Amino acid sequence: MSSPVVEVRNLSKRFGGFTAVDGISFEIGRGEILGLLGPNGAGKTTTFQMMLGLVTPTSGSIRMFGLDLQSNRETILQQVNFSSTYISLPFSLTVEENLRVVARLYGMSNIAARVDDMVKKLEMGDWRHKLTRKLSSGQMTRLTLAKALLTEPKVLFLDEPTASLDPDIAHKIRAILLDERQATGLSILYTSHNMREMEEMSDRIIFLQRGKIVAEGTAKDIVARFGQADLEDVFLKIARE
Amino acid sequence: MAYHRIAALVIRHLYLYRRSLPRVMEIIYWPFLDLVVWGFITVYLATFQGQMPAVVTFLLGALILWDVLFRSQQGITISFLEEIWARNLMNLFASPLTPSEFLAATMVMSLFKVTAVSVVMSLCAWLFYGYNVFIIGLWLMPFMANLVLTGWIIGVFTTSLIMRFGQEAEVLAWSMVFLFQPISCVFYPMDVLPAWLRGVAAINPAAHVFEGMRGLLATHAAPLTNLGLASGLNLLYLGAVVLWFHHTFNVCKERGSLVRVGE
Ligand SMILES: Nc1ncnc2c1ncn2[C@@H]1O[C@H](COP(=O)(O)OP(=O)(O)OP(=O)(O)O)[C@@H](O)[C@H]1O
Ligand SMILES: [Mg+2]
Numbered sequence: 405m406s407s408p409v410v411e412v413r414n415l416s417k418r419f420g421g422f423t424a425v426d427g428i429s430f431e432i433g434r435g436e437i438l439g440l441l442g443p444n445g446a447g448k449t450t451t452f453q454m455m456l457g458l459v460t461p462t463s464g465s466i467r468m469f470g471l472d473l474q475s476n477r478e479t480i481l482q483q484v485n486f487s488s489t490y491i492s493l494p495f496s497l498t499v500e501e502n503l504r505v506v507a508r509l510y511g512m513s514n515i516a517a518r519v520d521d522m523v524k525k526l527e528m529g530d531w532r533h534k535l536t537r538k539l540s541s542g543q544m545t546r547l548t549l550a551k552a553l554l555t556e557p558k559v560l561f562l563d564e565p566t567a568s569l570d571p572d573i574a575h576k577i578r579a580i581l582l583d584e585r586q587a588t589g590l591s592i593l594y595t596s597h598n599m600r601e602m603e604e605m606s607d608r609i610i611f612l613q614r615g616k617i618v619a620e621g622t623a624k625d626i627v628a629r630f631g632q633a634d635l636e637d638v639f640l641k642i643a644r645e
Numbered sequence: 646m647a648y649h650r651i652a653a654l655v656i657r658h659l660y661l662y663r664r665s666l667p668r669v670m671e672i673i674y675w676p677f678l679d680l681v682v683w684g685f686i687t688v689y690l691a692t693f694q695g696q697m698p699a700v701v702t703f704l705l706g707a708l709i710l711w712d713v714l715f716r717s718q719q720g721i722t723i724s725f726l727e728e729i730w731a732r733n734l735m736n737l738f739a740s741p742l743t744p745s746e747f748l749a750a751t752m753v754m755s756l757f758k759v760t761a762v763s764v765v766m767s768l769c770a771w772l773f774y775g776y777n778v779f780i781i782g783l784w785l786m787p788f789m790a791n792l793v794l795t796g797w798i799i800g801v802f803t804t805s806l807i808m809r810f811g812q813e814a815e816v817l818a819w820s821m822v823f824l825f826q827p828i829s830c831v832f833y834p835m836d837v838l839p840a841w842l843r844g845v846a847a848i849n850p851a852a853h854v855f856e857g858m859r860g861l862l863a864t865h866a867a868p869l870t871n872l873g874l875a876s877g878l879n880l881l882y883l884g885a886v887v888l889w890f891h892h893t894f895n896v897c898k899e900r901g902s903l904v905r906v907g908e
Contacts, residue, residue, distance in 0.1 A: 419901060450901065456739040459901045478647075478741040486739055494657070494731035501660045508653035509740050551736070 407470065409434050409559055409591045410455075415464035416615075417450050424450045426615035427464070432559070435589040437581075439596070439606030439623075441635075443643040447615040448595045452561050455593070456486055468559060482510065487552040488563035489545050495537035499528060499547055502536055503554055510555040522550045525580060541568040549577060553584065562594035566601060578605060599636040609635075613642055646749065650742050654750035658724060671719075672761045676712055680766050683708045684774045703862065704832065705776050707855060709766045711831045713789050714851060715822050716762045717796025718803070720755025721748075722818040725804045729815075735904045744894045748887065751804075752797060759793055784861055787872055788854050794879040795851045799825060801886045805893040811902070830855050850878040 408431035417425040425447040432438045440448050453459040455466055457477050466473040468480045493502040500519060507515040523532050526546045531539065539547065545568050552560060560581075566574040578601065584590050596602055602609060603623040611619035611626065619626050619642070623635055630638045662668050687704045728734050737747065770776040779785060803821045807814045828842060829851040835843055846852040857871030897903040 417901075453901065453904060458735060458739055458898065458904050460895070460898045478743065481739065481741045484739075491735055492732055493736065494661070494727075494733050496665060496731070497657070497660050505653055505657040505660070506736070506740075508656060509650055509737075509742060511647070511649045 408432060409436075409468060410593070411465075411467040412455070413465045413467075415451070415454065415466065416462045417447070417454060417459065418462045423615050425454070425461075428610075428612070428615070428617050429464075430610055430617070430620070432591045432593055434591055435585050437585060437592045437594070437605055437607050439594060439602045439609040440612060441595070441602055441609055441639065442612035443639075445614075446612040448612060449563055451612075452486065452488075452563050452593070452595075455561060456484070457481060483558045484561070485552040485555050485557040486561035486563070487545075487548040487565050489541075489565065489567040490563065491548050492544055493536055493547060493551060496535065498533050498535055499523075499539070500532045502547065503551060506551045507554055512555060518554060522554050525553070526550045527576070542570060542573060545569055546573065546577070553580075556588070558588075558590065560590055560592045560594075562592060564595055564597065566596065566598065574601075581605070599634065599639060603635050611638075611642060613645075618642060646743075646746055647741070650740075650746045651750045651753065654737075654742075654747065655753050658727065658750075658754050661727065671723075672716070672758050673765050676716070676762045676766050677769055679708065679712065680705075680769050681773070684770065684776075688774065703859065705770055705774065706778060706781060706858065706862075707831050709763065709770065709778055710788065710792055710855065710858065711826075711829075712762055712766060713759050714792040714796045714799075714829075716758045717755045717793045718800040718822050719796075719818070720758040721751040721797055721800025722803045722807070722821075724751040724754045725807065726815060726818055729807070738903065744891055745887075748801065748890065751800070755793065755797060755800065759789075759796070763789070781858060781861060784858075784868060784872075787876075788858055791850060791854050791872070791875040791879055794876075794883055795854075796822075798850075798879065798882045798886050801883075801890050805886070805890045808890075808897055808903075809893050811905075825849065825851065828852060834859060848878060850875040850882070853878070 410432040412431070413429050414427050415425055415429070416423065416427050428451065430438070440451065442448055450459060454461050455473070457473060469483065471480055473480055497505070503519045503522060504515055507518055512518055523529055526549060528546060528550060531543060536544070536547065545565065549565060566577055569577060581592060585592065594605070606623060608621065609623055609626060610617055619629070621629070626638055627635055630641060632638045632641060683704060690704070728737060767778045770778060781788070799822055803817045806817055828846040828849050830838070830846055835846050835852060835856055838846055853871045853875040857868035857875070860866065860871065861868045894903070
């Protein structure tokens, strides 16, 4: 197997006296989709933010493409992007203007063609000239996903990317992500509170609780190991411990 | 520093101005109103021309120059606030954009605002009051450059405070600069200050600009001392305040508050 695209070693984050992430280690291979599962407050978002250089780890290391994030921030972040239901793009710009700005920020060439491509792929044609302020929450989610895919990342961080989508669009988005992985070898780390989605999407799952990894493996492995019927039951068992 | 990332931010702000009336008013209408009010005051004061020579020149010139400083500061701070209001800081700082590039973009925006405001005000002063700013001559240029720098210093300082203390500090974007107005000696010479305050004003680069401008108008001597002091102090403070911005940025990443500013 080729060396992993993402390597996290003993990563911890303390906020004052509170430990949000407690010595976690994991790897993501090229083209792998790793699901990060865990109850509210388990430390998923904090982990993402450390991997995006938005929060400084208390200890441990994050490496991507064989480089250390601390000392190679620009090189790494150029090849990474993220999306979440909880982020937005500037309201006073149109959908298309926002995408153009992002493309420039990442120094893309052929901006017009790339934007057209994304608009088509995520079915945003009807509202590409709308002000971002006027989007529904599901449309906003699609826009933030478009901005993430627009920059042709090698690693994608998705924090609850489908939380506000209707089942039809959510299904399409999952299909797009799987396509993209197939076509470009995109690696994805993502969270969701939708257990079926987790089982369907993830090659491997990490179960996080109170900042620690409490289970790791394929969905099937984990379900079998905990002697439960499905992932949802595993979640309930772990979360209620 | 990557030029394309700075350009991306500038274009993002220009998109914003293109369709926002309040934002355009900020650089055209408010400065214009300022000028009209002060214009009438000077017209009135000019009727005492005998007792108060050159009062018109002083007041209108000072007002335009003060606005240069004010808009320069706003260019920095408001550009940062726009990102907070748009909840865009996370998108920006999870990209390869560096804090220095971010600052550079706000400085470019600041130059845009200053240019727009100076053109509007100078033109109005000339049209309505027959006042020619360039009466100060070519010395106007280094004076203005120094005021822009002072505006950046106050702007970066205020931005760091807002980043660190969040929403409660937002009001500083409009009020901070007026904390410096009394010791900037915009409309009166440094001599009128009480001795202890004169000491404070002496380390304020803006005070040396306005002092220099008055000296120039009164004596026509080259204001080299004032310009030298203003430039030296400006460069010193700008360096310090940019370092402090970077420090604050790192503190916020440490506390995990960078992506929560304004929430
Ligand atoms: N900046 C911060 N300062 C202090 N505590 C924080 C900060 N950010 C996160 N925390 C705490 O760290 C813990 C983990 O939060 P995090 O957002 O990572 O959880 P999560 O797994 O994403 O949860 P959810 O499923 O609700 O999104 C929480 O208890 C949270 O209160
Ligand atoms: Mg979360």
